[in-house]
Amino acid sequence: MSDNDSGDWKDTTIDAAEAAAHPEVASEVARIRQLRQSIDNVDMAVVALLAERFKYTSQVGVLKARAGFAPADHQREAYQIERLRRLAVEAGLDPEIAEIYREFVVTEAKKRHQRIADAGGDPGVLDVFA
């Protein structure tokens, strides 16, 4: 739409008003809204899985603190990097995205492990999200 007269397209709100104002892009707007519902469904599932993941890693943090283990385990990380790369390729996902995901969850889990260790391994002193 090079001949649009709406000014700043650097920030476009894709909604019914946009479609009404630009009937020539109504089909794109409709399809984008459909895709966004699927994207929102994926995010809902991922949030549920992340909630479970951080419950598991919180338990790992308590066990590590109790046993005196360090938050970091480089052999485990090497295994995860290799495995997630392989799974990403198999799923048709850019392996770079899988690696960003891994860094994000491992970094956050380690931060929480350190907090648990600093608190003497007592999960009772942690907030509900630790």
Place this chain on the structure above:
Amino acid sequence: MSDNDSGDWKDTTIDAAEAAAHPEVASEVARIRQLRQSIDNVDMAVVALLAERFKYTSQVGVLKARAGFAPADHQREAYQIERLRRLAVEAGLDPEIAEIYREFVVTEAKKRHQRIADAGGDPGVLDVFA
């Protein structure tokens, strides 16, 4: 384990050898390995979902480029921030984690939208992971 003699615990590899060397923590090692299998299963599911998510956002990128829409849509982002926070609380996940996840996927999706727009909205010029 304050009386361990293994030196540097800042990097602990939790495996069968560790358990054999320190029988007093064998039960923690066994439980951590169990939890790690669950964590790996969560990651497998998340990678599959992220693969689908980026296929959807790639389609959105093509439609936006075709219609002349900008990669950014701040109203959409405000909706996602509010929704993911609510879903996180409901799932028992620190909302901060959900927000880091959202920033990560939106940032990567926008980068790819910009690439699609720069290529004139032609997904044919993109690599298989775009």
